Each structure stands twice: as structure tokens, then as C-alpha cells.
Amino acid sequence: MDMKHVKDYIYWLYYQYLLITCSYVLEPWERSMFHTITVTVVAMVVYTAYVFVPIHICLALEFFSQIFGGQPESRV
Amino acid sequence: MANPSAVCNGHLHHHHHQKQNNLLKSGIYKKNGITKGAKKNGVSNGTLYKKTFIEHFEQAPMYVAVLTFLGFGVGTIFGYLRDFMRACGLEKRHIAAEREEQKDFVPLYQDFENFYTRNLYMRIRDNWNRPICSVPGPQFDLMERVTDDYNWTFRFTGRTIKNVINMGSYNYLGFAETDVNALKTVTRELQKYGTGVCSTRQEMGTLDKHVELEQLVAKFLGVEDAMVFGMGFATNSMNIPALVGKGCLILSDELNHTSLVLGARLSGATIRIFKHNNMQSLEKLLREAIIYGQPRSRRAWRKIIILVEGIYSMEGSIVRLPELVSLKKKYKAYLYLDEAHSIGAVGATGRGVVEYFGMSPDDVDVLMGTFTKSFGAAGGYIAGKKDLVDFLRTHSHSAVYATSMCPAVAEQIIRAMKCLMGLDGTTQGLQRVRQLGKNTRYFRRRLHEMGFIIYGNDDSPVVPLLLYMPGKIGAFARRMLQKNIGVVVVGFPATPITESRARFCVSAAHTREMLDTVLNALDELGDFLRLKYSRYSKSSHPELYEETRLELED
Numbered sequence: 001m002d003m004k005h006v007k008d009y010i011y012w013l014y015y016q017y018l019l020i021t022c023s024y025v026l027e028p029w030e031r032s033m034f035h036t037i038t039v040t041v042v043a044m045v046v047y048t049a050y051v052f053v054p055i056h057i058c059l060a061l062e063f064f065s066q067i068f069g070g071q072p073e074s075r076v
Numbered sequence: 077m078a079n080p081s082a083v084c085n086g087h088l089h090h091h092h093h094q095k096q097n098n099l100l101k102s103g104i105y106k107k108n109g110i111t112k113g114a115k116k117n118g119v120s121n122g123t124l125y126k127k128t129f130i131e132h133f134e135q136a137p138m139y140v141a142v143l144t145f146l147g148f149g150v151g152t153i154f155g156y157l158r159d160f161m162r163a164c165g166l167e168k169r170h171i172a173a174e175r176e177e178q179k180d181f182v183p184l185y186q187d188f189e190n191f192y193t194r195n196l197y198m199r200i201r202d203n204w205n206r207p208i209c210s211v212p213g214p215q216f217d218l219m220e221r222v223t224d225d226y227n228w229t230f231r232f233t234g235r236t237i238k239n240v241i242n243m244g245s246y247n248y249l250g251f252a253e254t255d256v257n258a259l260k261t262v263t264r265e266l267q268k269y270g271t272g273v274c275s276t277r278q279e280m281g282t283l284d285k286h287v288e289l290e291q292l293v294a295k296f297l298g299v300e301d302a303m304v305f306g307m308g309f310a311t312n313s314m315n316i317p318a319l320v321g322k323g324c325l326i327l328s329d330e331l332n333h334t335s336l337v338l339g340a341r342l343s344g345a346t347i348r349i350f351k352h353n354n355m356q357s358l359e360k361l362l363r364e365a366i367i368y369g370q371p372r373s374r375r376a377w378r379k380i381i382i383l384v385e386g387i388y389s390m391e392g393s394i395v396r397l398p399e400l401v402s403l404k405k406k407y408k409a410y411l412y413l414d415e416a417h418s419i420g421a422v423g424a425t426g427r428g429v430v431e432y433f434g435m436s437p438d439d440v441d442v443l444m445g446t447f448t449k450s451f452g453a454a455g456g457y458i459a460g461k462k463d464l465v466d467f468l469r470t471h472s473h474s475a476v477y478a479t480s481m482c483p484a485v486a487e488q489i490i491r492a493m494k495c496l497m498g499l500d501g502t503t504q505g506l507q508r509v510r511q512l513g514k515n516t517r518y519f520r521r522r523l524h525e526m527g528f529i530i531y532g533n534d535d536s537p538v539v540p541l542l543l544y545m546p547g548k549i550g551a552f553a554r555r556m557l558q559k560n561i562g563v564v565v566v567g568f569p570a571t572p573i574t575e576s577r578a579r580f581c582v583s584a585a586h587t588r589e590m591l592d593t594v595l596n597a598l599d600e601l602g603d604f605l606r607l608k609y610s611r612y613s614k615s616s617h618p619e620l621y622e623e624t625r626l627e628l629e630d
Contacts, residue, residue, distance in 0.1 A: 016606060019547040022147030025199040029227055030154055 124398035126434050129391055131353075131533045132524075133502050136609045140544050143512030144574045147546045148196075148425070154377045155195030159187075170228045192568070200550035201227040203557075203565055209236055210252045212245040214585040218562065236255075237560070239598060241590050243580045244564035248421040248537050249508045250585030251452030251492045254346030262487045269483040272509050277469075281480035285553045291485045293457050297427060298437045301466070302459035304489075305474045306481045308416060308446030314474035316383075316412070317343040318467075319442070324379040325365050327358060327409070331391060335413060336383050347373070352391070362407040380409040386429040386445075390579070391542050392532020394422065397429055401439045412442040420450025421537050426496050426509040432535070451492040453485045512537060512584035515591060519582050527608035531577070539580040540566075540597075541607075547603055549576050555605075560598045 018024040023034050161167040171194060174184050185370050202223060210217040218237040221230045245252065253259075265285065275281035286304060293302040305311045316339030320326060324345040328336060330352040340347050346363070351357040362380070382404060384395045397415070404411045415428045423431035428445070430437050437443060442464065446456040458468060469475050496505035516537045523530050529542040543549055546567065553565045567576035582591075602608045 012604070015604075019545060019551055020143050020147065022150045022545065022547040024547040025151065025196070025550055026154060027199075030157075034150070034154075074095065 093447040116255075119497075124402065127396075129396070129533070133391075133393075133531055134529050134612065136529060136542065136544055137246050138609070140609060144482045144544050144546070148187060148573065151196050151532040151546060156281070158195060170225075171540040171591065178298060180314055182390060196546065197567075198227050200553075201576060202230070203550060203553035206562070207232075212242055212247060212252050213254075214240045214242055214247070214250065214583055214587070214590060216242050216245075216562070218557075221434060237557075238558070240560050240562045241561055241586075242583075243394050243594060243596055244562055245583070246417070246581050247373040247583045247585060248417075248454065248512055249426070249492070249496070249505075249581050251450070251488075253452070253493075253585070258491070259488075259490050265487040266484040270454060271482055273480050273482060275479070276475075276477055277480045278476050283480070283483055283486075283492075285483040285486040286480060286484060290457075291491055292490055294459060294495050296497055297430075297443060297459050299443060299459045299461040301464075302457050303465050303468055303472075303475065304455055304481055304486070306455050306478055307474075308448050308454070310457035310474045310478055311444060311446065311458060312336050312414060313339040313342060313477070315444070315472045316340055316467060317460055318407075319343075319412075320345045320379055320381055323370065323375075323377065324381065325377045326381055326383060326385040327361055327365075329353065329388075331388050332383055332385060333389070333416070334384070351395055352388070353396055355396055355403060358400070359403055359407075362403065363408060380407070381412055382409055383412050385415070386413060386415035387422065387533075387536050387538060389417050389538055390540060390566065390577075392530075393537040394418070394432070394536055395429060396532040397435060397440075397492075398435045401435065405439075411439075412444065413440045415443065416456075417449055417536075417538060419445040420496065420509075421512060422535055423518065424509070424537065426450070438582045445486075446488045451489050453488045453492070455481045455485065455489070476534045498579045508584040514581065515582045515584065515586055518588075518593070519580070519591055523598070524610070526595075526599055527603060527610045528598070529610045537587065540577040540581060541580065542609070542611070543607060544576060544577060546576065548607065551605060552578055552601065553608070555601055556597065559601075561594055561597055 015024075018031075021034070021038075023031050026034060162169050171187075171190070174181070178184070202221075205220045207221070208216050209214045209219050215238075217537065218240050220233045220235045220237055222233055223230050256263075269283065269285070273281045273283070277286075289304055289340055290302045293304065294300060301460075305314075312333070312335035316326075316336070320340075320343045322344045324343075326340045326343070326347045328340055328347055328349055330349050339584060348361050350361050365377060365380055368374065384400065387394055398412075400411065403409075413429070418432075419428040420426045422429055425431065430443070433517075437459075441460060442458065443459040444458075446468065447453040448455070458465065491500070494500045495502070496509070498505055513535070516535065516539075520530060520534055520539060523539065523541065531540045531542065532538065543565065545550055549565050549567050551565060556563045563578050563580065565576070565578045571577060
């Protein structure tokens, strides 16, 4: 029973995605093409975020802490 | 019932019996003032309007517009892709193309202009042009059809889908019926006259039925004379050129129907557009027209005519007639009112927007309407002063050249109108008008409570429900048909590109059960498709809003 709920919910989410991006009106082969492109783009975004965001955040924190707190620790 | 336009001490005594038990509630109403999200008529014009005039044109949240454009963008990209494949020859072309021998000639078919039709409309085309095979009453039968090649061609399976609830036909008073008793006179006239008239009005096509009908229409509307035509569209497009010509000015509402636009263009007059139902915009145009005159010669305009409709069928809004008439009297312009959707549908006894606002039909110069919507027939009329109608009888293209109305259809209109006026001895007509009003208010109220965005005036039987995203247009219509409800969905270019909608036409023939079925289906579908965009859902305060109209006494 619970699996059915989950499956229905996931189908509903997929349906919303189809409606919002207007891929509901596309033919099946166009839909597969669109899904491939979308998944690729999203995967690339996620990968880039995973690789670059932590490093950027660390650098940013360092930069701001230099400005506000750490005059004594700047030039060693 | 007394003359509905009787005004006594500045108050209209329509709902006198309701005043007693509404006094307390009207106190709450006044304190609450404006219902959220509704545009109420400004207080400065409070003396012109005898009833509250509430129209809703709520804007959707911003993300909806963004997603709509995204959807159209995806559709356009795939459209370009498919066009490219068709041009390369990778895909078969289904659209019209010239013959091989003519490939070097000047192209006959402009390919790119049909981009939208080919690539977006075709994909969801199965929701339009659905053939029906019964009378378009509150329920009808549809012929089932399937497509094998994604809507380029259809084939009928031979089955019919029975008893689909009809929310799309303009059957406002329910006169599209097959009841034998109701159609007795029509059958008799059909057997007496046959079906064809085989002539135009000016030659041998004026039957005694037409004369009878014209006198009845004039009596119904309270004007001196009327003239009927065989086709409603032709009434507008062929008569406006007879009334105005070069050197005249036409001020036309932004959202006027194609028949009015076509008639205005055919006439050769100068056309200026004012914003939809916006009296300030109209006044500005009138002042400019009178101050500056014609464009180059600066002469005064020969005639200034304002073209408006009673109820706009895509918006469901009602024209602001009192302000319009006061403007027209101040600036001495003429008023042409197209009551296609409002005759029979609004007003206490179904006499249209003129009665709805409690005004006199003498205020409007040209009253035009159609019999297609509320009377279950076909054709149109123009009514007004006798001089005007006599002029049109000789000078209108439609009167001179078009075949006149079929006598059986004329009899149907006569019987419907007599029923409305009470001349057949029953109160059925008045009951129908009241039932339509009740159905309209109930339907609109429930839809507002559920949280859909609905456009238009609270009293208009045309109810547009906004869908916005192109993907949802097809999904909505198909799922409603699966639930056995037939709806009309409209998208670009009939509406602005971001505002595609589903348009419901409430009918007096709908029973409460049918409306409840439709409303429950809409509720379910609204949750499933996420259509409930309204931020001002009324369901939290049910006691402050009720079905009957309230009178604000100024």
C-alpha cells in the first residue's frame, strides 16, 4: 500500500515535470531526446557544483575573515 | 412585474424582498469593502451604478509566467527541429505543398507563418473540432475518433461517447432542445414553408415570418424597429460598412470580436483602439478626436462611433454601460452595442446589458445581437430607431444580397422569445433566466472557493478558467473528456500568449447535479494538474459570501 503511494507520487511528479516543460505534447522520440538533454545538463550542473562550490566557499570565508577579524594574521 | 428600469428615489427596487434579511449581512459586506483580488467599481462613480460591479482579473504568480514562456520555448525549439527535418526530407510533409512542376514559381504557401499551427497546434489538435452527433443541450453525444499519426489525420471508430456534460455550448437558456411539445410550432412551420427561402430579402425572400419576428424583437427590446439577418457574423461585418465610411472614426474595444473588427476594416473608416473596458482610455481618445479632428486636414470627423460588446466572450467581462453612455452623450458620439452573448443571458428578464444596468434602450444608438447563443437558433438582428432600421434595409450588404433566414429557424426564435416574454402563458422564460443566474453565481462562487483563477464579472455566464501553460491545455481537455465532460480550451492566438484558458458556458438547462459533477471533476483535476493558482481563495470565510446579490445603497 505504501509502495503504491510512493509510486503514484513519483508518477505525479514526473507528470508535473512533463506539463511544466511542455514535453507532454511531444512525440515519444522527441520526449526521449528532451529527457536525455535535460538529464545531461542537470548532471553537469550537479557535478560542477559538487566539484567547485566547497572550494569557493572556503576561499570566500577566508577572504571575509581576513577583512573583518584577522589583521594580525595576514602577513606572516 | 413593473418596468425594470423604474427608478424610485435613486434606488432600484429589484430585490426588495431580500433587503430585510440582508441588512445585517450588507453591514458586514460594507465593512469588508472590497473582496480581495476583485476590482470593484470606484466610489466616484457610485451614483451611475445601481448594483455592485465586481470583476476579477487576478494576475498569476510570477513563476507561472516564467514557466509558460519556458514551455513555449521548448515547443519552439522542437518546432524548429521538426521543420528542419521536414526541409531535409528526413520526415514526410503533411501540410499543403505545391506540385513538383511549380517548385520554381513564386511560393503559394507561406511556410513560416504557419509555424505555430504546424508545430504546436497540431500536437494537441484532437481537443478541437470534435464532431457531435446529438443536440447540443446540457448533455450531448460525441463521435469517438482516434489518430494514428499524431493528429495529422483522424479516423472514427464508429462508437459514440454518450451523455457527455456540455460545458462549451452557448446554450445559455437551454433552448437547444428536442422536446416535441416545445418544438410543435417549429415543426408546423417547417411543414408549411419547407426549409429553403431561395432568395434575398430585397427580392422575394421576405416572408411574413420575418416581419412577425422583427416586430417581436422590437417589442422584446423596447425599441421602435428591428431587422433580422440570417447569420450573426454577417450582421456585424456587413452592417458596419453601411453605417460608417471614410472620414468617420471608429473607437473599438481592444478585445472586440473578429466580426466587429472585420466590419470596421471593411468600412474604410479610421479605427482607434481603446484599452479593454477602460473608460479613461476611451475618454482620452474621444477628446483627442474632437480636438484634433481628422489626421491631415484637421476637419471634424463626420461621425464618431464606439463599438463595444455586452459580454466579452473570452474574458467574461461586462461592458461598463452607464459610464459609456454618459461619455457618449457628453462627446456626442454614437454607440454600437453587440449583445451576442448578453441578450437573454443577463438582465432580470433576459433583455441584455441595457436592462442589467437599469438603463433605457434609447441610450444606445444601435443594438445588435445574435440568436445563436441564447435562443438556440441562428442569425442576428439590429434594432434601434425606425429611421436607422429603414436605412439599413436599403443600404446594408447583408440585407440586399444575403439569403434571408430560414422560416423554421425564425419560428424557433419566435417561440423562444415569446417564452421569455411570458406571451405563451407560462413563466418558463423567467424561470430559465433566474435558473441561469443561479447557476452562474453558484458555479463562479465554487470555482473561486476552490482557488482557481477566474476572469470576468460575477454575473456573466461565460467563465474563463486560466490554465496558462501550453502543456496543460491538452492535458486538461483530454482528462475532462475521460471524465465525460466536454470543455472548450483556448490558447494563442485567440488569447494573449501567456493566458491560455478553458472557457465554460453555464446554461439554464444544467441541473445542480451536473454542475456538482463538473465542479468535483475540476477540483480533482485542479489538484492533479496544479491549476489552483489563486492567492485569494475564499474558502476560509464562507459566512461572508453568499449566493444572492446584495444591494449597496448609495
